[in-house]
Amino acid sequence: MERIGILLADLFDEREFLYPYYRVQEAGYRPLVIGPEAREYRAKSGFAWKADLSAKEAPELGGLLIPGGFAPDYLRRSPEVLSLVRRVAGEGKPLGAICHAGWVLISAGLVRGRRVTGFRSIRDDLTNAGGLYREEGVVVDGNLVTAQGPQDLPGFMRAFLELLQG
Template sequence: EYSFEEINADDYDAILVPGGWAPDKLRRYPEVLDFVRKMDAAKKPIGQICHAGWVLISANILQGKNVTSTPGIKDDMTNAGATWHDEPVTVDGHIVSSRRPPDLPPYVKAFADKLAE
């Protein structure tokens, strides 16, 4: 178990940001946002589902991206400069996003495919 202060983005191949209400807490930590920004700059796979988009919003990495999320944060996503799609999974470059748990089968496949690249 490590804290975000103890890890280095260079040591990781991808990040999968969890959904639910955890993202509202995670986005309050500068270390989390810095890690996500470094993964984005390196074009490493970033997975996000449900409310996880809040972390990407706070990391300021969604400008011009195509994404999906739980419909409840659609406005947040578009206000961050993203184009929101109501579909089970959206892949834009290295960012793989999904709406909610029923979309897990296509989301997990898309994220696994991105990791395999």
């Protein structure tokens, strides 16, 4: 069963984690929760989930999802997380980022010249990093799928799963 990574750090948005987690599973893939470290992380609501392994230990993945919330600000500080994100992108595997997760893409150097979207408060960050910002719920550019927020989860996951299924 192909493994799909889902990144996690403290203050993640539980909707942007749980919905993709179960949609990936429902589609016949194995969700693999990856954090900067293999430990429990708390969502903005206090809900908690344990990362299966650290980014440094991440095996070959079929794709990677990055939930939003405030977690991306922590994720982008981890060299191992950024290395994993770059690896997946470089292999041409599906890479999904929703809401504030664009911050991770920026720190990984993956935004310049790409059509992207994200939560309105990071629009300037995406644009200043060279991204071609679109005021749309979901934007697909090659292997990259970005979305603005939780209200876009159905379209975000449809697009991500379509890329996975080739």
